[in-house]
Amino acid sequence: MPRAASRLSLIVIIAMCLQPLGLAQDASPGDETVLRAVVEEFFATYAREDLEKLIGLWSANSPDLASRRKAIQELFAANDSIEVKTLTISKTRVASEKASVRVAIEITALDVKTGKPAADFGKMNRVLEFVKEKGTWKVWREAAAEDDLAAALIAAKTEDECTALLAAEKDLMTVELRKSLIEQADKLRVQGKYTEALAVYYLTYRIANQTGDKSGVARALRGIGGVKYNQADYKAALDCYQKSLSLSEAAGDQELTANLLRGIGSIHYLRGNYVQSLEYYEKSRALNEALDDKRGIAQLQRDIGSLHYMWGNPGLALDYYRKGLELSEAMGDKNLIAYVLNSIGFVY
Numbered sequence: 001m002p003r004a005a006s007r008l009s010l011i012v013i014i015a016m017c018l019q020p021l022g023l024a025q026d027a028s029p030g031d032e033t034v035l036r037a038v039v040e041e042f043f044a045t046y047a048r049e050d051l052e053k054l055i056g057l058w059s060a061n062s063p064d065l066a067s068r069r070k071a072i073q074e075l076f077a078a079n080d081s082i083e084v085k086t087l088t089i090s091k092t093r094v095a096s097e098k099a100s101v102r103v104a105i106e107i108t109a110l111d112v113k114t115g116k117p118a119a120d121f122g123k124m125n126r127v128l129e130f131v132k133e134k135g136t137w138k139v140w141r142e143a144a145a146e147d148d149l150a151a152a153l154i155a156a157k158t159e160d161e162c163t164a165l166l167a168a169e170k171d172l173m174t175v176e177l178r179k180s181l182i183e184q185a186d187k188l189r190v191q192g193k194y195t196e197a198l199a200v201y202y203l204t205y206r207i208a209n210q211t212g213d214k215s216g217v218a219r220a221l222r223g224i225g226g227v228k229y230n231q232a233d234y235k236a237a238l239d240c241y242q243k244s245l246s247l248s249e250a251a252g253d254q255e256l257t258a259n260l261l262r263g264i265g266s267i268h269y270l271r272g273n274y275v276q277s278l279e280y281y282e283k284s285r286a287l288n289e290a291l292d293d294k295r296g297i298a299q300l301q302r303d304i305g306s307l308h309y310m311w312g313n314p315g316l317a318l319d320y321y322r323k324g325l326e327l328s329e330a331m332g333d334k335n336l337i338a339y340v341l342n343s344i345g346f347v348y
Helices: 003-017 029-048 051-056 065-078 145-155 159-168 175-190 194-211 214-230 234-251 254-270 274-291 294-310 314-331 334-347
Strands: 079-095 098-111 122-133 136-144
Touching: 029 051, 029 079, 029 098, 029 122, 029 136, 051 065, 065 079, 122 145, 136 145, 145 159, 145 175, 145 194, 175 194, 175 214, 194 214, 214 234, 214 254, 234 254, 254 274, 254 294, 274 294, 294 314, 294 334, 314 334
Parallel strands: none
Antiparallel strands: 079 098, 098 122, 122 136
16 A cells, blocks of 8 residues: 555544543533544654654644654654554543643554664553644643653652552553653652652552562662662662562563672672672673673773772773773763763872
């Protein structure tokens, strides 16, 4: 079937898949009809990869407009044969000049470089927020529905409130929710808000357990261990890391495994167990090399260099630091460059 005809039939299929909307009491039947049409057009235009028409559906006043244009442009450049397989509107809310619509959707695409199915697609829950401008509904924001639920869970004041939110949103207890919660917890940890970070990590652990998400359990434990590490509670941190490592290895999560091996090596380093530290660092470096994770390799060059410095081998330490610096500069990672330069300066 020609691509244009395929896209046209896709719009018909989307329209047939749409389910009745649960509108707020102040919504009119006209709002329902118009929002339904805008949602159809939004995803049909997305499937046609028509950037300008897609952006034309957005409000010019949206604070997300510039970033979304750039992100969509990059996505269209990196992928081809974008196709909407299924689309269902599950919830909508309309209040005066604002509205939000939740969509369950499955999208497929091919990676331009490899010709294989693109990793950034699949089944998704999206929320589209709208504003009415001069009588026309315009997109104000588009986000993963799990991001909104994660924000609501973090803002909840009590455990009962969290439980009620999860009970009402069972369809959003997905891997994406776990990823969103971990991302927010990581930010809190970096900001030094350890109590808040721990609460979110423990919540993620609970959700991952309930959904059988073993990789999620492992990543929540890694996060808890990271907070304990920051608090210099190395015994508790090591315990969390080791439990997480067992789960990550069983799940085949190599990226997480490499990260945990380095974390365990760092704890042994701080405890003065340098031989054990080197053992874990080398395992982590080997795995990062297999994954071609240049940042991970650069970090471990610096870590292993520090071990050799402690062993009284400053020349060998510098060799490792310089290799780490070379990798950091090639990536343009300014934070890591500064970190390694500081280590080199310390040797001198």
